[in-house]
Structure formats: C-alpha cells, structure tokens
Amino acid sequence: MGAVVAGGFYSSEKIANAFAYESSELDWCEDNYRYSEHVVEYFNTVSSFFFFIVSPIMLYLMHPYAKERSLGIHVVWIMMIFVGKSILFHITSFCSRVFSAYFHMTLSFVGQMLDELSILWVLAVGYAVWFPRKLFPSFIKDRSTFSRLVLLITVITTASSFVKPTANAYALNCFGLHLLYTLAVEMKCCTDQKALRLAKLSVALWVLAISCWISDRLCCSLWQRLNFCYLHGIWHILIVMAVAYGSTLIAYLDASNEIPYSLPGLQYWPCDKWAVGFPHIVLSSSPKTQKRC
Numbered sequence: 001m002g003a004v005v006a007g008g009f010y011s012s013e014k015i016a017n018a019f020a021y022e023s024s025e026l027d028w029c030e031d032n033y034r035y036s037e038h039v040v041e042y043f044n045t046v047s048s049f050f051f052f053i054v055s056p057i058m059l060y061l062m063h064p065y066a067k068e069r070s071l072g073i074h075v076v077w078i079m080m081i082f083v084g085k086s087i088l089f090h091i092t093s094f095c096s097r098v099f100s101a102y103f104h105m106t107l108s109f110v111g112q113m114l115d116e117l118s119i120l121w122v123l124a125v126g127y128a129v130w131f132p133r134k135l136f137p138s139f140i141k142d143r144s145t146f147s148r149l150v151l152l153i154t155v156i157t158t159a160s161s162f163v164k165p166t167a168n169a170y171a172l173n174c175f176g177l178h179l180l181y182t183l184a185v186e187m188k189c190c191t192d193q194k195a196l197r198l199a200k201l202s203v204a205l206w207v208l209a210i211s212c213w214i215s216d217r218l219c220c221s222l223w224q225r226l227n228f229c230y231l232h233g234i235w236h237i238l239i240v241m242a243v244a245y246g247s248t249l250i251a252y253l254d255a256s257n258e259i260p261y262s263l264p265g266l267q268y269w270p271c272d273k274w275a276v277g278f279p280h281i282v283l284s285s286s287p288k289t290q291k292r293c
C-alpha cells in the first residue's frame with residue numbers, strides 16, 4: 001500500500017514513520033545524540049536559534065524608519081507598505097528557523113520537509129515583494145501579476161519537492177546564485193559607498209556560508225578526523241547574517257527605485273562608523289543624501 005505524491009511513490013511505512021527520529025535521508029556531519037538523548041544534532045539545533053537574536057534587532061531598527069514624521073502623511077503611508085514588506089519577510093523567516101531547529105532536533109522526514117519548504121516560501125516572499133521591476137519577464141507589467149506568478153511557481157515547486165527530497169537543499173542553494181546575479185545587475189551603476197560596502201559584506205558572508213554547507217556535506221570524514229563537525233551549525237549563523245545584510249540592501253534598493261522622494265539612506269547600528277554592525281534604512285529630510293543607485 002502506498003500513496004502517490006506529486007508523481008513519486010511513498011510507502012505507507014514511510015508515511016507512518018515520517019515523524020520518527022532519523023526518518024530523514026539527510027544526516028549532517030555533527031555526531032548524533034552527542035550531548036542529549038532527545039536532541040539528535042545539538043549544535044545544529046542550538047545554532048538555528050541565532051536568528052532569534054538577530055531578528056528582534058533588525059525589527060527594532062525598522063522602528064524609526066516606520067515612524068518618520070518629517071515627511072508628508074501620504075509618504076509615511078507608502079513607507080509603511082515598505083516596512084510591511086520587511087516585516088512579512090521576517091515573519092516567514094521566523095517560521096523557517098523554528099522548523100530548522102525541529103529538523104536538527106529530530107532529523108525526521110517531516111522536519112526536513114518543513115525546513116526546506118519554509119525556506120522556499122521565504123524565498124517566494126522575498127522575490128514577490130522585492131524583485132526589481134526592471135528584471136521582470138517582458139510579458140509582466142506590474143508587481144501584482146509578478147507576485148501571482150511567483151505564487152503559482154511556488155505551489156508547483158512545493159508539490160514537486162516530494163519527488164526527490166534529497167535534491168531539494170541543493171536546488172534551494174541555486175537561488176543564492178540567482179540572488180548574486182540580481183544584486184550584480186542592481187549594483188552595476190551604484191556609487192553609494194555604504195550600499196557597495198553592504199553588498200560586498202553580504203556576498204562575502206554568503207560565500208563563507210555556502211563553503212561551510214558544501215564542506216559539511218562533502219568532506220565529513222575529513223572533519224570527523226579533525227574532530228570538528230560543526231560546519232553546518234556555522235553555516236546557520238553565517239547565512240542568517242548574509243540574509244540580514246542582503247535583505248536590508250535589497251529593501252534599500254527597492255525603496256530607492258520605487259519611492260526616491262523619501263530619500264532612503266543606509267546606517268549601521270550601534271555605530272555607523274564601525275566596520276561591522278546591523279544595517280538599517282533611514283529616511284533623510286535633507287536632499288544632500290539623495291539616492292545614488
């Protein structure tokens with residue numbers, strides 16, 4: 001007996017065991033049950049919670065951006081829509097991190113699918129709200145049609161992800177390459193030093209993150225000999241930073257393109273002059289800081 005799911009065949013045994021510990025075909029390099037009998041991969045689970053430190057800071061930094069009062073009321077409302085986009089993105093990211101922790105705690109098939117599908121939906125939200133208008137396919141005229149197309153593709157991809165679950169993570173990582181291309185096109189004529197610095201930092205973090213992910217998958221025996229099996233956990237931390245930096249940059253470019261009269265600018269918290277910090281968007285009432293992208 002079995003069930004056909006999106007063209008694939010799932011035995012009833014597999015469906016019944018879908019919640020069982022270690023029912024996923026994926027197993028990361030970290031030793032299982034090393035620190036707890038209830039948590040399969042302890043460091044990978046705990047590192048998933050790094051997001052819960054970064055996300056409240058990023059949401060808090062949106063506060064002044066949302067409350068700018070020196071602009072006309074209609075501009076404030078439009079700004080709310082732009083802040084809303086970021087909040088929507090952070091809420092979906094929040095769910096994705098909870099599922100990631102559940103996956104590493106259990107290594108169950110359900111955990112794997114929740115982790116991967118939530119990442120797919122975070123990407124879909126990111127594309128729907130921020131993908132640059134000038135890169136839309138020529139037959140698409142507005143963002144709402146583009147968002148509907150993204151929704152359709154995401155629903156189809158969600159169904160097809162059950163066909164070969166082990167390939168999903170590799171397919172998801174290809175989006176990183178597409179985002180890099182999108183960013184390169186967007187930044188081509190940009191002379192804003194802060195935006196350029198943020199782009200370089202995001203790309204550097206992504207390159208480091210993906211190197212850890214690949215190395216954990218492909219060179220596990222080497223890392224086990226070195227007694228250092230924490231690369232996947234380090235990926236969790238680096239990718240959260242890359243996404244925090246990259247999404248702020250994309251939100252800034254979006255605001256610069258769509259509502260240039262609100263004079264968006266970039267600043268770092270806690271100190272704008274430090275080499276590292278949390279980037280956020282500020283609105284300037286002075287025309288001196290007019291966008292340069």
Ligand SMILES: CCCCCCCC/C=C\CCCCCCCC(=O)N[C@@H](CO)[C@H](O)/C=C/CCCCCCCCCCCCC
Pocket residue numbers: 096100103115119122123126127130131132169170172173175176179180182183202203206236239240242243246247250
């Ligand atoms: C114009 C579009 C804007 C989109 C904005 C950015 C979208 C970021 C989307 C998702 C982020 C979530 C990534 C966290 C994944 C962590 C969970 C995890 O580790 N899962 C693994 C199993 O535990 C699984 O194997 C990982 C799968 C791969 C996920 C790849 C996600 C692609 C992220 C691309 C980020 C680019 C950052 C910007 C660089 C310039």
Ligand SMILES: [Ca+2]
Pocket residue numbers: 027028029030031032041
């Ligand atoms: Ca493991």
Ligand SMILES: [Zn+2]
Pocket residue numbers: 044100104232236
């Ligand atoms: Zn993970």
